[in-house]
Amino acid sequence: MKPDVRAQILDLAATYPTPQAALLSALQMVQEAEGGRLTTEDLSDVARLLDVPLGTVYATVSYYTMLNLEPVGKYHLQLDTNISAKLVGALDLLAHIEQALGISAGETTPDGLFTLSTVEDLGACGTCPVLQVNDRYYEKMTAERFDELLTSLKQGVMPDWKTEGNWGTECNILLARRGKPDSTALAGYVADGGYQALEKALTLSPAEIVQMVKDSGLRGRGGAGFPAGVKWSFLPKGSTKPVYLVCNADEGEPGTFKDRQIMEFDPHLLLEGMAVSGYAVGAKQGYIYIRGEFAWIADILERAVAEAREAGKLGNNILGRGVEFDVRVVRGAGAYVCGEETALIESLEGKRGNPRLRPPYPAASGVFGCPTIVNNVETLACVPYIVLEGAEAFSQIGTPNNTGPKLFGVSGHVNKPGVYEFPLGVPLAKILEAAGGVVGNLKAVIVGGLSTQILTADECRDLTMDYDTCAEYGTGLGSGGIIVMNDTVEIPEIALRTIEFYAHESCGQCTPCRQGSTTIKQMLKRVVDGKGSSEDLENVLQLCKTIMGNTLCPMGDAFSMPIEAMLLKYRAEFDSLLPDGSLVR
């Protein structure tokens, strides 16, 4: 191991209560320094350095898709083939790339220059197809753009292409600064009135802020929609342990790409939200756990943290008021489950991202066994507005019990896929209109990310987008990731692709999820391949019903609910794939 990497790892480890917490970061540093792959020796070195058994290090590495035990080419091309990408031609692009490189996905070119992999959702649904090359995203890819990219890579140059996604805002709260030049800099943020909420917050008591957030009606934007202020109030009173505030930036739900808009274009909004929230909950340390693929966004955040610290907006004496709160950015390493808060906590501690049994809930025992609040990026980004403008002003936005602005990511068959900020309760039709309207004839919409139940065109015609209405419609607002499908889409294929994703991401810990997801996958594959039977379809339904509510974490629900909905609502399409005569009903 290179001495500077070694020193960096030791420095990092010393900042955590347990050295193992530095494990993921350490492995990433070593992998980066050693040409994209971790050798036996690397693992042993890291194990010794952090006093973690080699077996545990190996088990951890094998869990995360971004840590490589096998050699990869100089350029690791990773093409997102998840549903949003598939809807806009990612598979055609894959065929093109395979042909251009003369290899299939999973292979490396003989000259060791290129490894091609297909990967799951990269959080770029509005700008897909997206190709990740090493740590860099190339969005809105086409065959032509790929050829251009390839030429450049062959010359040893990774071009610095900027991709502007579509966006729009009606609320001007979360995306208010989206279009400004150099929107990530502190100076601009302050010039636009930034960090005034923090100023104000420090004149209030933490309890007053908690009350404001409760009064504002702010519901968690990660997907569950749990009232944020209520979550905060679950922290144990009188505990002597430190409190941690964790920002969940592991945006990985297929169809979702909204948190990155805040982090990428207005990082100080998030940091201010965290500083205020940290003060409110009594935390001195905050972590932003960002999905590993968002490397450049992590860099943006780190620069912002450094600037904020320099300016006294973070650190051990915030605004000279003796308040202590600092933020560290921690990158994940490729695992969807880490978006679940207890899995995220495990991952933060340097472990496999296996969800924990609850109770205890993180508020009682989270990171390092200490009281922990985990909030989504968008949730935290709403906090400055609430503090500055008041709970009342916030709750005026949206509808009762569904207050505030919401980011909606629209992908799939629309003319202007992108992120749009509307008050909660906005009609779905209005969002689709903002997104340039549907391409072709609308067939179905998944309104809240892939884990929510699909709605047919008829069902969603009058839908308004808020937590309660979506629930009434038998689906969920979820993360607000809207996947639009026109009538060229075959639902059985979507169902298969859905379960393939969840089977790939199951942590494997509990029996129903691990075995159930793969069993469903096998049966749907048979059906899509034209070799299935009606018994298979019945079995899938049966499996979904039995799995629902019975897995260790919400993952079981996340696939059994949408699969069941697709099968129930589009049964005829599935039946039509069955070989003649096998339909015995």
Next chain:
Amino acid sequence: MASLPETEVKTLTLTIDGQEVTVEPGTTVLEAAQSVGIDIPTLCHDPRLEPFGACRLCLVEVEGGRAPMPSCALKCGDGMVVHTRTERIMKLRKFVIELLLSYHPLDCPVCEAAGDCRLQDYAYEYGVAVSPWGWHPLEFDTRDDHPNIARDPNRCILCGRCVRICREVMGIGCWGFRSRGYDTIIDTAYNMPLEAVDCVSCGQCVSTCPVGALNMKRSRFGARNWQTEKTMTVCDYCAVGCEQEIQTFRGELVRVKAPTGEGVNAGNLCVKGRFGMEYVNSNERLIAPLVRGEDGLLAPTTWDDALARVAEGLKKAKAAKGVGVIASARCTNEENYLLQKLARTVLGTNNIDSGARYNQAAAVATVGKVLGYPAMTNSVADIVEAEVLLIAGSNTTEEHPVLALQLVKAAREGKELIVVDPRRTDIARRASIHLAVKPGSDAVLFAAMLKHIVDSGLHNKDFIAAHADGFEELVESVKAVTIEAAADACGVPAADIKSAAELYAKAAAASIFYSAGLTQQHNGAAAVTALADLAVVTGNIGRAGTGVNGLAGQANAQGACDMGCLPDYLPGYVALDDAEAVKTVEAVMGRVSDKIPGQIIGSMLQGIVDGQIKALYIVGENPAISEPGAAVVKEALEKAEFLVVQDIFLSETARYADVVLPACAITERDGTLTSTERRVQRVRKTMDCLEGAKADWEIVLAIANELGAGWTYTSPAEIMAEIALAVPTYAGISYERLEQGGIQWPCVDAEDDGTPILYTEGFPGGRASLAAIEVSDASVADIAAGNGFSLLLTTGIEREHFGTGTRSRRAAGLTGLVNEGRLEINPTDATALGVAPGDRIRVTSVSGSIEPVAVVTAGVPQGLVFMPQHYVEAPATALFPAQVDPVTAVPLLKAVAVKVEKA
């Protein structure tokens, strides 16, 4: 006495399947259900582990709850209404089993676990023959490279119990989940052989595997679980006192298990306990008495002939006042009691000593003097209560592996461990402070710690005033000590000494552990006494998580001492000059003709050389290898006019004997052993006595009667009844009571449940007697001899073997792991001497020379080499002169100057 505040004992009452259950707070629903006989299936649960909740078999429905909850993790709540067999739950259980059977190999006919497999049980109970979703067996390679453990990942149900027991309980982490989702497999790093990944071969992973994915290779195809006879007994290696379930089939031992929740070990065993009992099946067992013929060779004879010769030989020596008896710290209390009775009341001598001399006997003149009882003060169970644990001269994870699990757990929970050991042992690696003292300087260290505590005012003045004498004298004795000088003498930083002292003194509860690393060391008595002083001065005694805990070496070292196998004490530690007490013992045992203390083992051997001792009767000990001063020992054993050795094997000592008496193994006889925590426990006959051999107590009885004693004992139970009369601390102990489990002495009458923690209500003598700390600097300096003997050798115990290897070296489950004497040497020293790993080397001291194999490791500091004591081909003891601690008479086997060269 001030009235105590009424403490409210809160309990919770809940309803499970209509049945009301009252439990302590913190009880899980699974435990509550089990307590009333409601069976909830689980695959991933083991009471030794943290709840995992992943198999989803133990889900239950709670009224008012949204989704089913895993009962293994769900804590009981007052008024909770739980249903364990609703339609939904029953369907779910079946579903989980169906999912598992969809890939399980279904090779039950050849699976080692068949009949002892939870998946098989549940598949049967829930009527799942095949999975409705087809059968897709896995195709992983099986691994068979470990000598004792076979693994078949295809049978694995991914419950993770092996992963968790290795990490949570053992504190190691050989196993891990590899990959994720459906591709998950449990594996070592890079699928390496277990032996390459820190595996200590404890087999704990095998013990917790609910299916046949991990199994005991050595008993494979031996016998089905249901074919074996099962008997609960106690392990006869170290003195932790682990309960074992011995499984026999057709008269042979096939398997050793430990039911979870039973005994001090709660289901855990170490490598020896699990894989080391095969020696009882050895074809080297003695099956007939042997006598030395005219030709000088040992030849089989009849028991009648052998006993007659023994009686004659002993009678002759008795007449010359030249008999010595060496009892065994491996034999039962009953056998040891009879042996000392034979010596004292039949042979008329106090020349009775035992293997406890090598360590445990030290307690008599040290902690026994300061506190009252020469024994471990506290229990294994209350180790968890300690905030700080001071561990000195104990390589605990290798010497007392199952007790060490509590120390490992403490370290994992963030408790502070202070380890005093020249070597960087496994437990030292887990410590907050490792004081790698120079050999022999421990007493200096403790004196300095004591001085620092008193100087800093951290001593417990109230406790001392109320409970201890001699504080001023103690302070006076350490007056001249300075931390800096001590740091220099010990070779450790002064700051570490201070931190250790402060940590220990400031803790709400701090406990001390020590073992042979102190007692066999120069200044050992002073060091142990100082530890007892430290505990009293800081008030760390008489409460949970405190105390001075000397860890006994051999399984019944404590019992052998309790039974009076000491040259200066009768049973119950009655000093020979305490006329009143002696009379009480005599009233039970018979007249003790000699009131002058006898000789220890070493002196008896020297006595033979000097001509005073004519005959020696050795039971189950192997001084030919275990005693220092090889030349004297050899001469003595050769010169003895009459030597009787009683053993299960023809030990190195037995080869010198005139008569060899074949004894039964521990699995073939009844009796009791007293563990290191003073727990008197039953060993039980699990198989018939090997034909030709006899139980030790029967042999002693026969010899006594041959000598005209007229003893009438018909069973060990009867002997225990006599012990209860003779030894007040055993007064309440009987075989009948022991059927309910072991009892920790003192147990003064039939109503007394025993004493887990000593001195909770004060000291037996009224007050503790703090002892001045006297360190003789000279002895430390002596060790470094010079003259080309530039290295210091220390000895100890290896995880895989025990004693002189008489038993462990005859267990293939152990010899398959390690089977040769290895000298550990620091890389720098090795390089300087041109020694490479694996080289055969010659180690020479002024006393002798041995030829072990070199292991190069930074675990020993520069200048120190380490050699285990178990190898007759390379006996480390041969390098030591015959020297004992002047106070405790324990042989000094921890530091000798040597030179090392390539052989």
